[in-house]
Amino acid sequence: MSTHVTPIPTADTFAPMSARRIFIFGGIVLIAGGMLFGDIFAVFVLHQNGGQTGQALLAAAEAASTGNSLAVKQIFQHIGGLLEDHGTKVDAHVHMTDAGYLALLVALLQPYVALPQRRKKLLAGLFVAGGLLLPVGIFLIHYVGLAYSPFARIGWASLLADTAGALLIVVLLAEAYGLWKYLRGDDSGERELPTDSSWERRTLLSGGTILILVGFLYGAWYAGVDLHRHEARETQILKNLLDASTSGTGGTVVEVASYGSLAAEGAVKIAAHSHVIEFGLLAMLLSFVQPYVYLSDRWKRRWVTLLLGGSVILPVFVLFEINLGLLAGAIADVGGLLVIIALVGMLVGVLRYSGSLDAVSGVAR
Amino acid sequence: MSSPRRLLVVGGLVLAVLGTLYGLHYAIFVEHQTLDRMGGSLAQAFVHAAERNTAEARGAVDEYASTKYNYVRQVDVHSHWIGLAMLLIVLGAVFDNVVLSKRGRMWVASALVTGSFVFPLGVILQTVSHGASYASALAILGTATVTIALAAIAWGFARGADQMTQIESSSMGSTL
Numbered sequence: 178m179s180t181h182v183t184p185i186p187t188a189d190t191f192a193p194m195s196a197r198r199i200f201i202f203g204g205i206v207l208i209a210g211g212m213l214f215g216d217i218f219a220v221f222v223l224h225q226n227g228g229q230t231g232q233a234l235l236a237a238a239e240a241a242s243t244g245n246s247l248a249v250k251q252i253f254q255h256i257g258g259l260l261e262d263h264g265t266k267v268d269a270h271v272h273m274t275d276a277g278y279l280a281l282l283v284a285l286l287q288p289y290v291a292l293p294q295r296r297k298k299l300l301a302g303l304f305v306a307g308g309l310l311l312p313v314g315i316f317l318i319h320y321v322g323l324a325y326s327p328f329a330r331i332g333w334a335s336l337l338a339d340t341a342g343a344l345l346i347v348v349l350l351a352e353a354y355g356l357w358k359y360l361r362g363d364d365s366g367e368r369e370l371p372t373d374s375s376w377e378r379r380t381l382l383s384g385g386t387i388l389i390l391v392g393f394l395y396g397a398w399y400a401g402v403d404l405h406r407h408e409a410r411e412t413q414i415l416k417n418l419l420d421a422s423t424s425g426t427g428g429t430v431v432e433v434a435s436y437g438s439l440a441a442e443g444a445v446k447i448a449a450h451s452h453v454i455e456f457g458l459l460a461m462l463l464s465f466v467q468p469y470v471y472l473s474d475r476w477k478r479r480w481v482t483l484l485l486g487g488s489v490i491l492p493v494f495v496l497f498e499i500n501l502g503l504l505a506g507a508i509a510d511v512g513g514l515l516v517i518i519a520l521v522g523m524l525v526g527v528l529r530y531s532g533s534l535d536a537v538s539g540v541a542r
Numbered sequence: 543m544s545s546p547r548r549l550l551v552v553g554g555l556v557l558a559v560l561g562t563l564y565g566l567h568y569a570i571f572v573e574h575q576t577l578d579r580m581g582g583s584l585a586q587a588f589v590h591a592a593e594r595n596t597a598e599a600r601g602a603v604d605e606y607a608s609t610k611y612n613y614v615r616q617v618d619v620h621s622h623w624i625g626l627a628m629l630l631i632v633l634g635a636v637f638d639n640v641v642l643s644k645r646g647r648m649w650v651a652s653a654l655v656t657g658s659f660v661f662p663l664g665v666i667l668q669t670v671s672h673g674a675s676y677a678s679a680l681a682i683l684g685t686a687t688v689t690i691a692l693a694a695i696a697w698g699f700a701r702g703a704d705q706m707t708q709i710e711s712s713s714m715g716s717t718l
Binding site: 339422 | 543548551552555556558559562563565566569570574575578581584585587588589590591592593594596599600603604606607610611614621624625628629631632633635636639681682685688689692693695696699700
Protein backbone atom coordinates (compact mmCIF):
# COMPACT_ATOMS: atom_id res chain seq x y z
CA MET A 178 0.00 0.00 0.00
CA SER A 179 1.38 3.39 -0.97
CA THR A 180 1.25 6.34 1.33
CA HIS A 181 3.03 9.67 1.38
CA VAL A 182 3.25 9.79 5.18
CA THR A 183 6.80 10.47 6.25
CA PRO A 184 7.21 7.96 9.07
CA ILE A 185 9.90 9.40 11.29
CA PRO A 186 8.74 12.98 12.01
CA THR A 187 5.06 12.06 12.09
CA ALA A 188 5.72 9.04 14.31
CA ASP A 189 7.44 11.30 16.86
CA THR A 190 4.16 13.14 17.34
CA PHE A 191 2.12 9.98 17.84
CA ALA A 192 3.83 8.00 20.58
CA PRO A 193 2.18 4.75 21.80
CA MET A 194 -0.65 5.47 24.25
CA SER A 195 0.31 9.14 24.31
CA ALA A 196 -2.24 11.76 25.33
CA ARG A 197 -2.59 12.84 21.71
CA ARG A 198 -3.32 9.30 20.56
CA ILE A 199 -5.97 8.84 23.28
CA PHE A 200 -7.58 12.17 22.37
CA ILE A 201 -7.61 11.37 18.63
CA PHE A 202 -8.99 7.82 19.00
CA GLY A 203 -11.45 8.89 21.68
CA GLY A 204 -12.50 11.96 19.70
CA ILE A 205 -13.23 10.09 16.47
CA VAL A 206 -15.07 7.32 18.33
CA LEU A 207 -17.18 9.86 20.25
CA ILE A 208 -18.06 11.77 17.07
CA ALA A 209 -18.92 8.62 15.10
CA GLY A 210 -20.90 7.25 18.08
CA GLY A 211 -22.76 10.53 18.57
CA MET A 212 -23.62 10.75 14.87
CA LEU A 213 -24.77 7.13 14.72
CA PHE A 214 -26.98 7.79 17.71
CA GLY A 215 -28.33 10.91 15.98
CA ASP A 216 -29.10 8.96 12.80
CA ILE A 217 -30.89 6.20 14.76
CA PHE A 218 -32.83 8.86 16.70
CA ALA A 219 -33.84 10.64 13.48
CA VAL A 220 -35.10 7.41 11.88
CA PHE A 221 -36.82 5.68 14.80
CA VAL A 222 -37.77 8.36 17.36
CA LEU A 223 -37.96 11.91 15.99
CA HIS A 224 -41.04 11.79 13.72
CA GLN A 225 -42.91 9.30 15.89
CA ASN A 226 -42.33 11.48 18.94
CA GLY A 227 -43.53 14.59 17.06
CA GLY A 228 -46.69 12.78 15.94
CA GLN A 229 -47.46 11.63 19.48
CA THR A 230 -46.95 15.15 20.83
CA GLY A 231 -49.36 16.54 18.22
CA GLN A 232 -51.98 13.92 19.09
CA ALA A 233 -51.58 14.65 22.79
CA LEU A 234 -51.99 18.40 22.17
CA LEU A 235 -55.17 17.73 20.20
CA ALA A 236 -56.45 15.52 23.02
CA ALA A 237 -55.71 18.32 25.50
CA ALA A 238 -57.66 20.79 23.34
CA GLU A 239 -60.61 18.39 23.16
CA ALA A 240 -60.48 17.81 26.93
CA ALA A 241 -60.48 21.60 27.42
CA SER A 242 -63.48 21.98 25.10
CA THR A 243 -65.44 19.46 27.19
CA GLY A 244 -64.41 21.26 30.39
CA ASN A 245 -62.40 18.30 31.72
CA SER A 246 -59.50 20.02 33.51
CA LEU A 247 -58.36 16.81 35.21
CA ALA A 248 -57.84 15.14 31.81
CA VAL A 249 -55.96 18.25 30.62
CA LYS A 250 -53.50 17.91 33.52
CA GLN A 251 -52.97 14.21 32.83
CA ILE A 252 -52.40 14.82 29.12
CA PHE A 253 -49.86 17.54 29.85
CA GLN A 254 -47.96 15.20 32.14
CA HIS A 255 -47.80 12.84 29.16
CA ILE A 256 -46.68 15.70 26.86
CA GLY A 257 -43.97 16.61 29.39
CA GLY A 258 -42.70 13.03 29.22
CA LEU A 259 -42.69 13.09 25.40
CA LEU A 260 -40.77 16.39 25.32
CA GLU A 261 -38.27 15.10 27.87
CA ASP A 262 -37.81 11.93 25.79
CA HIS A 263 -37.14 14.05 22.69
CA GLY A 264 -34.97 16.66 24.43
CA THR A 265 -32.69 14.24 26.26
CA LYS A 266 -32.03 12.25 23.09
CA VAL A 267 -31.15 15.38 21.12
CA ASP A 268 -28.90 16.50 24.00
CA ALA A 269 -27.19 13.09 24.22
CA HIS A 270 -26.44 13.24 20.46
CA VAL A 271 -25.15 16.82 20.61
CA HIS A 272 -23.04 16.39 23.75
CA MET A 273 -21.40 13.14 22.58
CA THR A 274 -20.48 14.66 19.22
CA ASP A 275 -19.26 17.91 20.78
CA ALA A 276 -17.17 16.06 23.37
CA GLY A 277 -15.53 14.30 20.40
CA TYR A 278 -14.82 17.65 18.73
CA LEU A 279 -13.30 18.95 21.96
CA ALA A 280 -11.14 15.81 22.25
CA LEU A 281 -9.75 16.37 18.74
CA LEU A 282 -9.18 20.02 19.59
CA VAL A 283 -7.26 19.24 22.75
CA ALA A 284 -5.22 16.71 20.75
CA LEU A 285 -4.14 19.61 18.54
CA LEU A 286 -3.08 21.61 21.58
CA GLN A 287 -0.88 18.92 23.15
CA PRO A 288 2.44 20.40 21.86
CA TYR A 289 1.55 23.62 23.70
CA VAL A 290 0.52 22.02 27.00
CA ALA A 291 3.46 22.03 29.41
CA LEU A 292 2.52 19.25 31.79
CA PRO A 293 4.24 15.94 32.65
CA GLN A 294 3.43 13.19 30.11
CA ARG A 295 1.80 10.92 32.72
CA ARG A 296 -0.52 13.72 33.78
CA LYS A 297 -1.38 14.48 30.17
CA LYS A 298 -2.29 10.82 29.62
CA LEU A 299 -4.41 10.80 32.77
CA LEU A 300 -6.20 13.97 31.63
CA ALA A 301 -6.83 12.43 28.20
CA GLY A 302 -8.31 9.29 29.78
CA LEU A 303 -10.50 11.34 32.10
CA PHE A 304 -11.71 13.48 29.22
CA VAL A 305 -12.73 10.51 27.08
CA ALA A 306 -14.44 8.91 30.11
CA GLY A 307 -16.30 12.18 30.79
CA GLY A 308 -17.24 12.48 27.12
CA LEU A 309 -18.78 8.99 27.23
CA LEU A 310 -20.52 9.34 30.61
CA LEU A 311 -22.05 12.76 29.89
CA PRO A 312 -24.32 11.60 27.01
CA VAL A 313 -25.06 8.32 28.81
CA GLY A 314 -26.25 10.28 31.84
CA ILE A 315 -28.33 12.62 29.68
CA PHE A 316 -29.87 9.67 27.80
CA LEU A 317 -30.84 7.98 31.09
CA ILE A 318 -32.57 11.07 32.56
CA HIS A 319 -35.87 10.19 30.87
CA TYR A 320 -35.77 6.57 32.03
CA VAL A 321 -34.38 6.94 35.56
CA GLY A 322 -36.30 10.09 36.50
CA LEU A 323 -36.26 10.84 40.22
CA ALA A 324 -36.12 7.19 41.33
CA TYR A 325 -34.21 6.80 44.65
CA SER A 326 -32.96 10.39 44.33
CA PRO A 327 -32.32 12.33 47.56
CA PHE A 328 -33.11 15.58 45.72
CA ALA A 329 -36.49 17.04 44.84
CA ARG A 330 -35.75 17.90 41.21
CA ILE A 331 -32.49 16.24 40.19
CA GLY A 332 -32.30 12.47 39.60
CA TRP A 333 -29.29 10.12 39.61
CA ALA A 334 -28.94 10.26 35.81
CA SER A 335 -28.79 14.07 35.96
CA LEU A 336 -26.15 13.78 38.67
CA LEU A 337 -24.12 11.42 36.47
CA ALA A 338 -24.38 13.85 33.56
CA ASP A 339 -23.49 16.86 35.73
CA THR A 340 -20.51 15.01 37.28
CA ALA A 341 -19.25 14.03 33.83
CA GLY A 342 -19.69 17.65 32.68
CA ALA A 343 -17.72 18.83 35.72
CA LEU A 344 -14.99 16.29 34.86
CA LEU A 345 -14.71 17.76 31.36
CA ILE A 346 -14.42 21.25 32.85
CA VAL A 347 -11.67 20.13 35.26
CA VAL A 348 -9.71 18.57 32.38
CA LEU A 349 -10.15 21.69 30.23
CA LEU A 350 -8.98 23.88 33.13
CA ALA A 351 -5.93 21.64 33.64
CA GLU A 352 -5.14 21.82 29.91
CA ALA A 353 -5.53 25.61 30.06
CA TYR A 354 -3.10 25.66 33.01
CA GLY A 355 -0.62 23.62 30.95
CA LEU A 356 -1.02 26.04 28.07
CA TRP A 357 -0.45 28.97 30.40
CA LYS A 358 2.78 27.32 31.62
CA TYR A 359 3.86 26.82 28.01
CA LEU A 360 3.19 30.47 27.19
CA ARG A 361 5.36 31.41 30.20
CA GLY A 362 8.25 29.47 28.69
CA ASP A 363 7.95 25.90 30.04
CA ASP A 364 8.67 23.02 27.65
CA SER A 365 5.81 20.71 26.66
CA GLY A 366 8.19 17.86 25.78
CA GLU A 367 6.23 17.24 22.59
CA ARG A 368 6.91 18.05 18.98
CA GLU A 369 4.56 20.21 16.92
CA LEU A 370 2.11 18.50 14.62
CA PRO A 371 3.62 17.48 11.28
CA THR A 372 3.21 20.20 8.66
CA ASP A 373 1.19 18.73 5.86
CA SER A 374 0.03 20.48 2.71
CA SER A 375 -1.58 17.47 1.05
CA TRP A 376 -4.69 17.69 -1.14
CA GLU A 377 -6.73 16.06 1.65
CA ARG A 378 -5.72 18.66 4.20
CA ARG A 379 -6.27 21.62 1.93
CA THR A 380 -9.64 20.31 0.77
CA LEU A 381 -10.83 19.62 4.31
CA LEU A 382 -9.63 23.02 5.54
CA SER A 383 -11.14 25.10 2.75
CA GLY A 384 -14.29 22.94 2.54
CA GLY A 385 -14.73 23.17 6.30
CA THR A 386 -14.32 26.95 6.34
CA ILE A 387 -16.87 27.38 3.54
CA LEU A 388 -19.37 25.10 5.33
CA ILE A 389 -18.97 27.10 8.56
CA LEU A 390 -19.36 30.41 6.74
CA VAL A 391 -22.49 29.22 4.92
CA GLY A 392 -23.95 27.85 8.17
CA PHE A 393 -23.18 31.06 9.99
CA LEU A 394 -24.81 33.20 7.30
CA TYR A 395 -27.86 30.93 7.27
CA GLY A 396 -28.10 31.11 11.08
CA ALA A 397 -27.91 34.91 11.00
CA TRP A 398 -30.63 34.98 8.34
CA TYR A 399 -32.81 32.63 10.42
CA ALA A 400 -32.34 34.69 13.60
CA GLY A 401 -33.06 37.94 11.76
CA VAL A 402 -35.97 36.85 9.58
CA ASP A 403 -37.63 33.77 11.07
CA LEU A 404 -37.04 33.50 14.81
CA HIS A 405 -39.24 36.36 16.07
CA ARG A 406 -41.92 35.58 13.47
CA HIS A 407 -41.97 31.93 14.61
CA GLU A 408 -42.21 32.90 18.28
CA ALA A 409 -45.11 35.29 17.62
CA ARG A 410 -46.86 32.75 15.42
CA GLU A 411 -46.54 30.00 18.04
CA THR A 412 -48.17 32.20 20.68
CA GLN A 413 -50.95 33.15 18.27
CA ILE A 414 -51.65 29.52 17.27
CA LEU A 415 -51.86 28.47 20.93
CA LYS A 416 -54.29 31.31 21.68
CA ASN A 417 -56.39 30.38 18.63
CA LEU A 418 -56.37 26.75 19.78
CA LEU A 419 -57.58 27.72 23.25
CA ASP A 420 -60.22 30.05 21.80
CA ALA A 421 -61.44 27.25 19.53
CA SER A 422 -61.60 24.90 22.54
CA THR A 423 -63.53 27.28 24.77
CA SER A 424 -65.95 28.49 22.10
CA GLY A 425 -66.68 24.95 20.88
CA THR A 426 -66.79 26.19 17.29
CA GLY A 427 -64.28 23.62 16.10
CA GLY A 428 -61.01 24.29 14.33
CA THR A 429 -58.79 22.67 16.93
CA VAL A 430 -57.49 20.09 14.43
CA VAL A 431 -56.41 22.85 12.03
CA GLU A 432 -54.66 24.79 14.81
CA VAL A 433 -52.83 21.69 16.09
CA ALA A 434 -51.74 20.92 12.51
CA SER A 435 -50.47 24.52 12.15
CA TYR A 436 -48.62 24.16 15.44
CA GLY A 437 -46.99 20.93 14.24
CA SER A 438 -45.96 22.49 10.92
CA LEU A 439 -44.48 25.50 12.68
CA ALA A 440 -42.53 23.32 15.12
CA ALA A 441 -41.23 21.20 12.24
CA GLU A 442 -40.22 24.27 10.23
CA GLY A 443 -38.27 25.72 13.17
CA ALA A 444 -36.65 22.36 13.97
CA VAL A 445 -35.39 21.68 10.43
CA LYS A 446 -34.03 25.21 10.01
CA ILE A 447 -32.12 25.03 13.29
CA ALA A 448 -30.93 21.50 12.48
CA ALA A 449 -29.66 22.60 9.03
CA HIS A 450 -27.83 25.57 10.60
CA SER A 451 -26.19 23.56 13.38
CA HIS A 452 -25.29 20.53 11.25
CA VAL A 453 -23.62 22.46 8.44
CA ILE A 454 -21.46 24.32 10.98
CA GLU A 455 -20.62 21.17 12.94
CA PHE A 456 -19.63 19.33 9.78
CA GLY A 457 -17.46 22.27 8.75
CA LEU A 458 -15.71 22.13 12.10
CA LEU A 459 -15.36 18.37 11.80
CA ALA A 460 -13.78 18.70 8.35
CA MET A 461 -11.27 21.23 9.69
CA LEU A 462 -10.45 19.04 12.69
CA LEU A 463 -9.98 15.96 10.54
CA SER A 464 -7.55 17.85 8.32
CA PHE A 465 -5.04 17.62 11.19
CA VAL A 466 -5.48 13.88 11.53
CA GLN A 467 -4.64 13.20 7.85
CA PRO A 468 -0.89 12.61 8.41
CA TYR A 469 -1.89 9.76 10.73
CA VAL A 470 -4.30 8.13 8.25
CA TYR A 471 -2.26 5.20 6.90
CA LEU A 472 -4.10 4.57 3.66
CA SER A 473 -3.34 5.05 -0.02
CA ASP A 474 -3.87 8.54 -1.41
CA ARG A 475 -6.81 7.27 -3.45
CA TRP A 476 -8.63 5.96 -0.35
CA LYS A 477 -7.79 9.04 1.69
CA ARG A 478 -9.32 11.21 -1.05
CA ARG A 479 -12.38 8.98 -1.20
CA TRP A 480 -13.03 9.41 2.53
CA VAL A 481 -12.52 13.18 2.29
CA THR A 482 -14.94 13.44 -0.67
CA LEU A 483 -17.48 11.22 1.09
CA LEU A 484 -17.24 13.29 4.27
CA LEU A 485 -17.72 16.62 2.49
CA GLY A 486 -20.49 15.16 0.29
CA GLY A 487 -22.40 13.88 3.32
CA SER A 488 -21.78 17.21 5.07
CA VAL A 489 -23.62 19.01 2.26
CA ILE A 490 -26.35 16.40 1.67
CA LEU A 491 -27.52 16.18 5.30
CA PRO A 492 -28.24 19.87 6.01
CA VAL A 493 -29.61 20.58 2.51
CA PHE A 494 -32.08 17.69 2.62
CA VAL A 495 -32.99 18.41 6.24
CA LEU A 496 -34.17 21.80 4.91
CA PHE A 497 -36.09 20.12 2.08
CA GLU A 498 -38.05 18.12 4.68
CA ILE A 499 -40.45 21.07 4.89
CA ASN A 500 -41.52 20.53 1.26
CA LEU A 501 -40.59 16.93 0.47
CA GLY A 502 -41.34 15.32 3.82
CA LEU A 503 -39.97 11.90 4.73
CA LEU A 504 -38.25 11.35 1.35
CA ALA A 505 -35.94 14.29 2.06
CA GLY A 506 -35.55 13.04 5.63
CA ALA A 507 -34.39 9.65 4.34
CA ILE A 508 -31.84 11.28 1.99
CA ALA A 509 -30.60 13.44 4.88
CA ASP A 510 -30.12 10.29 6.98
CA VAL A 511 -28.10 8.77 4.13
CA GLY A 512 -25.96 11.96 4.17
CA GLY A 513 -25.33 11.42 7.88
CA LEU A 514 -24.43 7.79 7.19
CA LEU A 515 -21.89 8.88 4.54
CA VAL A 516 -20.18 11.09 7.12
CA ILE A 517 -20.11 8.20 9.63
CA ILE A 518 -18.64 5.82 7.00
CA ALA A 519 -15.95 8.38 6.10
CA LEU A 520 -15.14 8.84 9.80
CA VAL A 521 -14.84 5.10 10.37
CA GLY A 522 -12.68 4.82 7.22
CA MET A 523 -10.32 7.47 8.58
CA LEU A 524 -10.33 5.83 12.02
CA VAL A 525 -9.27 2.54 10.39
CA GLY A 526 -6.42 4.45 8.71
CA VAL A 527 -5.32 5.92 12.04
CA LEU A 528 -5.49 2.48 13.69
CA ARG A 529 -3.37 1.02 10.87
CA TYR A 530 -0.86 3.82 11.33
CA SER A 531 -0.57 3.34 15.10
CA GLY A 532 -0.39 -0.45 14.62
CA SER A 533 2.47 -0.10 12.15
CA LEU A 534 4.31 2.31 14.47
CA ASP A 535 3.90 0.03 17.48
CA ALA A 536 5.03 -2.99 15.48
CA VAL A 537 8.22 -1.19 14.42
CA SER A 538 8.95 0.20 17.89
CA GLY A 539 8.21 -3.14 19.56
CA VAL A 540 5.38 -1.81 21.74
CA ALA A 541 3.00 -4.30 20.18
CA ARG A 542 5.07 -7.16 21.54
CA MET B 543 3.47 30.49 18.49
CA SER B 544 2.65 33.73 16.67
CA SER B 545 0.55 36.45 18.35
CA PRO B 546 -2.63 35.90 16.26
CA ARG B 547 -2.46 32.14 16.87
CA ARG B 548 -1.93 32.71 20.59
CA LEU B 549 -4.86 35.11 20.69
CA LEU B 550 -7.15 32.63 18.93
CA VAL B 551 -6.12 29.63 21.06
CA VAL B 552 -6.24 31.45 24.42
CA GLY B 553 -9.45 33.26 23.44
CA GLY B 554 -10.97 29.94 22.40
CA LEU B 555 -10.01 28.22 25.64
CA VAL B 556 -11.37 31.08 27.75
CA LEU B 557 -14.61 31.03 25.77
CA ALA B 558 -14.85 27.20 26.05
CA VAL B 559 -14.46 27.35 29.82
CA LEU B 560 -16.94 30.24 30.03
CA GLY B 561 -19.49 28.40 27.86
CA THR B 562 -19.09 25.12 29.76
CA LEU B 563 -19.31 26.83 33.17
CA TYR B 564 -22.41 28.67 32.02
CA GLY B 565 -23.89 25.38 30.77
CA LEU B 566 -23.14 23.61 34.07
CA HIS B 567 -24.62 26.46 36.11
CA TYR B 568 -27.63 26.50 33.81
CA ALA B 569 -28.17 22.73 33.97
CA ILE B 570 -28.00 22.65 37.79
CA PHE B 571 -29.73 25.85 38.83
CA VAL B 572 -31.92 27.07 35.98
CA GLU B 573 -32.92 24.51 33.34
CA HIS B 574 -35.17 22.21 35.38
CA GLN B 575 -37.02 25.14 36.90
CA THR B 576 -37.40 26.83 33.51
CA LEU B 577 -38.73 23.66 31.87
CA ASP B 578 -41.15 23.14 34.77
CA ARG B 579 -42.36 26.72 34.44
CA MET B 580 -42.73 26.42 30.68
CA GLY B 581 -44.67 23.16 30.83
CA GLY B 582 -46.65 24.38 33.82
CA SER B 583 -47.84 27.58 32.19
CA LEU B 584 -48.89 25.79 28.99
CA ALA B 585 -50.78 23.16 30.98
CA GLN B 586 -52.33 25.91 33.07
CA ALA B 587 -53.51 27.67 29.90
CA PHE B 588 -55.48 24.58 28.87
CA VAL B 589 -56.84 24.09 32.42
CA HIS B 590 -58.09 27.70 32.37
CA ALA B 591 -59.62 27.03 28.95
CA ALA B 592 -61.38 23.97 30.38
CA GLU B 593 -62.74 26.24 33.15
CA ARG B 594 -63.90 28.69 30.41
CA ASN B 595 -61.56 31.35 31.80
CA THR B 596 -60.33 32.82 28.50
CA ALA B 597 -58.41 35.80 29.87
CA GLU B 598 -56.42 33.64 32.30
CA ALA B 599 -55.80 31.09 29.55
CA ARG B 600 -54.38 33.76 27.24
CA GLY B 601 -52.26 35.15 30.09
CA ALA B 602 -50.80 31.69 30.73
CA VAL B 603 -49.91 31.38 27.01
CA ASP B 604 -48.10 34.73 27.22
CA GLU B 605 -46.21 33.47 30.27
CA TYR B 606 -45.29 30.29 28.38
CA ALA B 607 -44.07 32.37 25.41
CA SER B 608 -42.00 34.61 27.67
CA THR B 609 -40.35 31.64 29.44
CA LYS B 610 -39.66 29.92 26.12
CA TYR B 611 -38.16 33.14 24.73
CA ASN B 612 -35.63 33.07 27.58
CA TYR B 613 -35.07 29.31 27.38
CA VAL B 614 -34.21 29.36 23.65
CA ARG B 615 -31.69 32.15 24.12
CA GLN B 616 -30.13 30.67 27.27
CA VAL B 617 -29.50 27.37 25.48
CA ASP B 618 -28.26 29.25 22.40
CA VAL B 619 -25.67 31.15 24.42
CA HIS B 620 -24.24 27.92 25.86
CA SER B 621 -24.00 26.18 22.48
CA HIS B 622 -22.76 29.21 20.53
CA TRP B 623 -20.02 30.12 23.01
CA ILE B 624 -18.70 26.56 23.00
CA GLY B 625 -19.10 26.18 19.23
CA LEU B 626 -17.30 29.43 18.54
CA ALA B 627 -14.61 28.51 21.09
CA MET B 628 -13.90 25.32 19.18
CA LEU B 629 -13.74 27.26 15.94
CA LEU B 630 -11.26 29.73 17.46
CA ILE B 631 -8.96 26.94 18.67
CA VAL B 632 -9.07 25.10 15.33
CA LEU B 633 -8.34 28.29 13.43
CA GLY B 634 -5.56 29.05 15.93
CA ALA B 635 -3.91 25.77 14.93
CA VAL B 636 -4.04 26.49 11.18
CA PHE B 637 -3.76 30.26 11.17
CA ASP B 638 -0.30 30.10 9.59
CA ASN B 639 -2.01 28.77 6.44
CA VAL B 640 -4.05 31.99 6.19
CA VAL B 641 -2.22 34.17 3.68
CA LEU B 642 -2.78 37.77 4.82
CA SER B 643 -0.47 40.57 5.90
CA LYS B 644 0.89 40.40 9.46
CA ARG B 645 -1.31 43.28 10.52
CA GLY B 646 -4.32 41.88 8.67
CA ARG B 647 -3.93 38.52 10.45
CA MET B 648 -3.90 40.23 13.84
CA TRP B 649 -6.97 42.27 12.94
CA VAL B 650 -8.87 39.23 11.70
CA ALA B 651 -7.95 37.20 14.80
CA SER B 652 -8.98 40.06 17.11
CA ALA B 653 -12.25 40.55 15.24
CA LEU B 654 -13.06 36.85 15.43
CA VAL B 655 -12.36 36.63 19.17
CA THR B 656 -14.31 39.83 19.93
CA GLY B 657 -17.26 38.84 17.73
CA SER B 658 -17.36 35.34 19.25
CA PHE B 659 -17.70 36.84 22.72
CA VAL B 660 -20.04 39.69 21.84
CA PHE B 661 -22.56 37.85 19.64
CA PRO B 662 -23.79 35.34 22.31
CA LEU B 663 -23.56 38.10 24.94
CA GLY B 664 -26.05 40.13 22.89
CA VAL B 665 -28.30 37.06 22.67
CA ILE B 666 -28.32 36.51 26.46
CA LEU B 667 -28.89 40.23 27.13
CA GLN B 668 -32.14 39.91 25.15
CA THR B 669 -33.49 37.90 28.10
CA VAL B 670 -32.84 40.78 30.53
CA SER B 671 -35.30 42.96 28.66
CA HIS B 672 -37.28 41.29 25.88
CA GLY B 673 -36.81 42.98 22.55
CA ALA B 674 -34.18 45.40 23.91
CA SER B 675 -32.62 47.12 20.91
CA TYR B 676 -29.15 47.44 22.50
CA ALA B 677 -29.02 43.64 22.99
CA SER B 678 -30.13 42.93 19.41
CA ALA B 679 -27.64 45.52 18.12
CA LEU B 680 -24.86 43.80 20.08
CA ALA B 681 -25.85 40.38 18.69
CA ILE B 682 -25.99 41.75 15.12
CA LEU B 683 -22.64 43.51 15.57
CA GLY B 684 -21.05 40.31 16.88
CA THR B 685 -22.54 38.23 14.05
CA ALA B 686 -21.35 40.69 11.40
CA THR B 687 -17.85 40.78 12.92
CA VAL B 688 -17.58 36.98 12.99
CA THR B 689 -18.96 36.66 9.44
CA ILE B 690 -16.54 39.22 7.99
CA ALA B 691 -13.60 37.66 9.84
CA LEU B 692 -14.58 34.17 8.62
CA ALA B 693 -14.88 35.42 5.04
CA ALA B 694 -11.40 36.99 5.33
CA ILE B 695 -10.02 33.69 6.66
CA ALA B 696 -11.66 31.70 3.84
CA TRP B 697 -10.07 34.14 1.39
CA GLY B 698 -6.71 33.76 3.16
CA PHE B 699 -6.98 29.96 2.90
CA ALA B 700 -7.84 30.24 -0.79
CA ARG B 701 -4.75 32.41 -1.38
CA GLY B 702 -2.66 29.85 0.54
CA ALA B 703 -4.05 27.02 -1.60
CA ASP B 704 -3.24 29.02 -4.76
CA GLN B 705 0.33 29.53 -3.59
CA MET B 706 0.62 25.82 -2.77
CA THR B 707 -0.64 24.88 -6.24
CA GLN B 708 1.90 27.25 -7.82
CA ILE B 709 4.72 25.77 -5.70
CA GLU B 710 3.64 22.22 -6.61
CA SER B 711 3.43 23.01 -10.34
CA SER B 712 6.81 24.82 -10.33
CA SER B 713 8.47 21.93 -8.44
CA MET B 714 6.95 19.47 -10.93
CA GLY B 715 8.32 21.64 -13.74
CA SER B 716 11.82 21.65 -12.26
CA THR B 717 11.66 17.86 -11.74
CA LEU B 718 10.71 17.37 -15.38
